[in-house]
Amino acid sequence: MxxxxxxxxxxxxxxxxxGLDFYFEEGTRIAELAPPVIVTCARGTSHCAATYFxxxxxxxxxxxxxxxxxxxxxxxxxxxxxxxxxxITVSQSGASPxxxxxxxxAIAGGAKSLAVVNQTESPVARDAERAIPxxxxxxxxxxxxxxxxASLIALCGLYAGMSGSRELAESLQQLPDALAxxxxxxxxxxxxxxxxxxxxxxxxxxxxxxxxxxxxxKLKEMCGVHAEGISSAEILHGPVALADDGMPxxxxxxxxxxxxxxxxxxxxxxxxGASVICVGNGLERSPFLPVPQSSxxxxxxxxxxxxxxxxxxxxxxxxxxxxxxxxxLSKVTRTI
Numbered sequence: 001m002x003x004x005x006x007x008x009x010x011x012x013x014x015x016x017x018x019g020l021d022f023y024f025e026e027g028t029r030i031a032e033l034a035p036p037v038i039v040t041c042a043r044g045t046s047h048c049a050a051t052y053f054x055x056x057x058x059x060x061x062x063x064x065x066x067x068x069x070x071x072x073x074x075x076x077x078x079x080x081x082x083x084x085x086x087x088i089t090v091s092q093s094g095a096s097p098x099x100x101x102x103x104x105x106a107i108a109g110g111a112k113s114l115a116v117v118n119q120t121e122s123p124v125a126r127d128a129e130r131a132i133p134x135x136x137x138x139x140x141x142x143x144x145x146x147x148x149x150a151s152l153i154a155l156c157g158l159y160a161g162m163s164g165s166r167e168l169a170e171s172l173q174q175l176p177d178a179l180a181x182x183x184x185x186x187x188x189x190x191x192x193x194x195x196x197x198x199x200x201x202x203x204x205x206x207x208x209x210x211x212x213x214x215x216x217x218k219l220k221e222m223c224g225v226h227a228e229g230i231s232s233a234e235i236l237h238g239p240v241a242l243a244d245d246g247m248p249x250x251x252x253x254x255x256x257x258x259x260x261x262x263x264x265x266x267x268x269x270x271x272x273g274a275s276v277i278c279v280g281n282g283l284e285r286s287p288f289l290p291v292p293q294s295s296x297x298x299x300x301x302x303x304x305x306x307x308x309x310x311x312x313x314x315x316x317x318x319x320x321x322x323x324x325x326x327x328x329l330s331k332v333t334r335t336i
Contacts, residue, residue: 001141001222001323005309008146013176015135015150020157024169026114026132027161033112035086038065041102042090044333045144045214049116049151050090052210056159056298059206063162070098073105074336083110090155091115092139092147094122098335103127116154118147132158141324143221145309148214149179152302174295179306181292187311190277190289193248194315197225200248201239201274203232203265204301205258211301212252215308222323223316232265244273252304253280253288256297279304 030038038057040050047067054065068087072078074097087106091099094117103124107113115128118136125131136150153172160169194200200219204212209231216229230239232251243249249269253262263285266276278288280300289311291303316323 001143001145001313004139004141004146005306005313007137008149008182008306008309009176009180011136011146011150012153012179015153016157016172016176019133019135019154020169020172023132023154023157024161026130027158028164029161030086030114030158031162031164033084033086035063035112036084037082038063038086038088039068039082039106039111040065040088040090041068041070041099041106043070043096043099043335045148045217046090046092046151048210048214048217049148049155050088051213052152052207052301053088053090053155053159055207055209056156057162060159060163068102068106070096070102070335072102074098074101078105080105080109080111082106085111087111087113089113089115089124089128090117090151091122091124092118092134092136092144092151094119094124096124096334099124100127101336116151116158118150143218143323149302149306152210156298168296168298171295171299175299175302178292178294178299178303182303182306182310185290185292185307187289187307189287190311191315191318193275193277194223194225195318197248199226199242200228200250201235201243202227202229202250202252203235203262204252204254205232205262206254206256207298208252208254208258208262208301208304211305211308212250214305215250215252215312218309218312222312222321223319224321225319232262236265236268240269240272243269246273246275249274249276251276251278252301253278253283254297255280255294255300279307
């Protein structure tokens with residue numbers, strides 16, 4: 001896993017060099033279709049990537065993006081009515097039968113289909129009308145890291161094309177340099193706070209929510225820590241009752257309009273007794289974990305999760321866990 005994480009900056013550089021124009025063109029094509037809605041189909045880490053795309057598109061274009069559970073087709077055999085829509089399936093392996101079934105269901109229901117995959121010779125890519133590669137190369141570890149970030153970059157490039165923003169696409173060129181600085185971000189102060197932790201919340205808003213969900217997933221599968229990734233607004237609708245007596249909360253603070261809302265929730269959580277660590281820069285509070293400065297608010301979550309990956313890999317070692325082996329996890333998860 002450490003090797004995969006170390007490759008992230010160069011993977012991003014290669015991906016942007018070789019794939020960005022293609023992502024932008026595909027996004028332009030989707031915009032020309034003028035779909036009334038976009039639906040996404042994904043599982044696990046890829047579902048987190050789809051959430052990132054959802055908030056980019058909904059906040060930037062006002063176009064609804066809905067996640068459809070693959071079991072709608074694979075388990076329940078339902079038919080979908082999706083005329084004029086676009087179905088985007090996000091998958092690193094492109095091999096899970098439920099994703100294949102849901103994509104086929106969407107196509108049968110009238111949707112145009114696009115696969116965002118690392119394995120272009122996969123069933124999902126083969127069956128889609130169009131496919132775009134995330135160009136991450138082979139990933140050694142069971143837990144996805146570089147393929148997640150590559151998925152975010154591809155989806156951001158897709159959104160840039162949908163919005164017609166050459167400026168955003170050009171800004172992506174600077175992202176690999178920021179990612180190369182993630183190793184310089186010292187998060188060692190957080191090790192003690194996470195030692196011996198059984199449960200914690202991971203919170204954010206907007207595009208940052210995808211990162212909170214992904215970080216929570218990695219804490220489970222890499223470190224054996226139960227973590228819940230949740231909106232900083234949603235946590236106040238009940239789960240806040242658990243956040244007392246020093247319970248850890250990791251808050252990914254965005255650089256966009258969601259920042260104030262996240263920090264307001266942080267204040268409420270701290271007043272209730274939770275122990276909150278914020279991830280971000282320029283925050284008028286302590287403690288916070290630093291991240292490299294990015295050229296656009298949409299890239300801040302990408303830098304945040306890259307920093308988190310290095311921290312989580314080191315944390316796993318301190319907790320006596322091996323992030324590279326787990327007898328109940330496999331690189332390709334096949335569900336129905």
